[in-house]
Amino acid sequence: MGPGQRVIVELSTLEKALSKTDFTAEKAPLQAIVRSLRPMRLKSLEDLDLNTRGRLITTMLRVQRQPKPPAPEAAPAEAAAPTPAEAPAAEATAPAEAAEGAAPAEGAAPAEGTAPTAPAVDPAREKFDAWTDVMFLVGQVWRAAGDGDRAEVAFSASGRQPGAEAEEPAAPARTEERRERTERRERPERGERRERPERGAAGERRERPERGERRDRPERGERGERPERRPMPELTGDWREQAKQLEAMGRTRDAGRMFERNNAFADAARLFEAGGDLKSALRNALAGSDNDTARRLVGTLPADQLAPTLEKAGAYELLMEHYVGKADFENVARLYERARQFDQAALAYERAGKLTLARKSYERSRDMASANRIRGLEVKSLVERGDRLGAATLLVAVGQRREAVEVLGTLPPPKAFHFMQRLNLEEEAKELAQRELARAEQEQKPAGRARWLELLGDVTAAAEAWEAAGRKDKALPLHEKLGxxxxxxxxxxxxxxxxxxxxxxxxxxxxxxxxxxxxxxxxxxVAPAPADPSDAGSEGEGGGEPPATPPAE
Incomplete structure (x- = not known):
């Protein structure tokens, strides 16, 4: 069982004693928790796993919030009474002293005027001392878990501060018995150790090369004395008085935590803001429904902490106000999308210039008129950027084939023909090729006629046309293709x-x-014959294709 599991087991025992408000029974599990945490050498509570950390914080805060018993009245002979630290020693010596005296004879009457030997037990004193010990152990638990601030509060409540002479509390009896049983177990006998074989010539250890002289280190400057941490004075009264005392000492964050634990969110927000913990101040302002303070703190919090804090508190209206004030309409649209208000999200995306996202939001809200309007703006934007294929793709996706052909019609005919084929506009591409073929024959452009015959799939006529145009290099692969x-x-x-x-x-x-x-x-x-100069427009303007898909927004 690992240290974390042992802590959880002892926490269960501690919670049973806590439910009965039995301070004496709470000591043993607290001591066991301290012994389990110390070997882990935690620097902070974050080093614990999530389950152990959550249960430890919850249980220890419940133990620490137990009401303080009333202090017993001072007795006249209290000065002569042994201190809590000396009590075990006094109890140990009492049996020895009693053994030195002679036992009274059987049947002998007790001496006159003698008082009973058993001292009177003060329940109030016993309960108060047990509560003090519990608070001290709580401080040790917080210190072993790496939370120094909570440890100081617990030590101050107990009226004791751990010093260099403070030792780890004694183990409970049941743990000692378990350890003795483990030590009494017989270990399995080991077999006889075999002798190591002598190394041969190949196994001889080689001599190490001599090291060079080590350079002298520069002298380290004297370290300044570390300022001693002043112990926290004892806090008295109820939690409000203790919080005021912490605030007077300048420990505003500790006072703020105390107010937050007791649901006094307004005072907690004020103290956290004074201590510079703006995130905690905003959290308490939201918990206390103090919108004015929350709005003021929103502008002071870093952007990376603002959104998670407001979302965790469910303050989406304040987050929306912040984004609108910053003109960050893209994040405004995302908030509307999370609320499934797609019509408002589309308006925000449109205002942010994210046309593709705006169109998709309009489509999800079933506002097809607005979606078509945004699609028209998208097409216009893509045409202005020179991406006519992307614009035609958008139009074909909604069945606007004629508009797609019009967008591609301004391109050079061969390029428009290839784009139409890529968009499965076969009929439109064939009509374009036939128009261009007729125009080439009318204008007597043999090279243009040969090209369009080849694009239309008439290979035989195209090969003859290329030979007639003097382009044997173009006709050669066609004849080979025909066999x-x-x-x-x-x-x-x-x-x-x-x-x-x-x-x-x-x-x-x-x-x-x-x-x-x-x-x-x-x-x-001899170099191949040049193309027909009259057909330069057909061949020279078709190079380079723009990207086929619109850029992602």
């Missing part, structure tokens, strides 16, 4: 493409053509 290898080999020979001609003649088995191809120069002697 007209003889004409493709002849064109390769005419273009002096040596490797291509050899491959085609070899495939045909034409020995004469193969011999002619082998004597061709390795590099073409």
């Amino acid at each position: 007209n290898l003889a004409r493709a080999a002849q064109l390769a020979e005419e273009l002096q493409q040596r490797d291509k001609a050899i491959a085609l003649y070899t495939q045909l088995g034409d020995e004469a053509g193969l011999e002619r191809a082998k004597v061709l120069p390795e590099a073409p002697a």
Whole structure:
């Protein structure tokens, strides 16, 4: 069982004693908790796991809030009475002293005027001393858990401060018995230790190389004396008086915590703000429904702490006011989305310039008229940025094919044709190709006619048109595609493409053509014929495509 599990087990025992307000029974589990926490060497409560930390804080605060019993009246002989620290020693010596005296004879009458030997027990004194011990142990628990502030409060309530001579409380009897039983168990006998074999020549330890001289360290400057922490004086009275005493000592955060535990949120917010803990001040102002103070604190809190604090408190109206004041309409829209008010979220997104998110919110609110309006703005924005394919994609998604064709119509015809095919606008792309083919024939542009024939899939006519336009390099792959290898080999020979001609003649088995191809120069002697100058617009304007999808917002 780990230390955390042992703490939880002892907390259960402590809660049973706490339910009966039995201070004496609370001591043993508190001592066991201190012994479990000390080996963990915690620097703060955050080092504990979530379950152990939550149960420890809840139970210890309940123990610490137990009402203080009334102090017993001072007896005349109180000065001669042993202190709580000396009481165990006095009790130990009492039996020894009693043993030294002679026992009275059997049947002998007691001496006249003698008082009973058993001292009278004062229940008020016993209860008060037990409460003091419990508060002191609570302080030790807080100190072992790394919470020095709560430890000081508990030590002050007990009227005792732990010093260098303070020792760990004695273990309970049941723990000591358990430890003795464990030690009495017989350990399994170990077998005889085998001798280590001698190292051979290969296993001999090599001599270490000598180290160089160590450089002298620079002398460290004298450390200033650490200021001693003044012990907290004893707090008296009820929790309000104790909080006022803490505030008078300048411990405003401790006083604020005390007010917060007792649901006095207004005073807690004031003290936390005075102590510089603005997050806690805002939390208490929200808990106390002090909206004026909360609005004032909202502007002073860092942005990374503001939203979590307000959301945890459920103060969404204040958070909305803050975002509106900062003109942060995107976060305003997100708050409306969390509330499923999509129409208001769409308006906020539109005001923030997030058109895509605004359109989606309108669609979720079933306001299709506003969604179409925002879509029109999106299309206009994409066209202005040069992304006509993205604009056409939006239009096609809602079935506006004609508007998509109009958006693509201003592009060069070959580019518009390819974009239409990508958007599955096959009929519109075919109509565009036929119009451009007719225009090329009317304007007598053989290269343009050949291109559109090829785009329309008429490969045979396209190959002939490319040859008529003087572009044998364009006709060659088309003839090869059609399976007209003889004409493709002849064109390769005419273009002096040596490797291509050899491959085609070899495939045909034409020995004469193969011999002619082998004597061709390795590099073409003449550059390919340029395109028809009248068709420069068809070919030269189609380079480079804009991104196909709208940028994410």
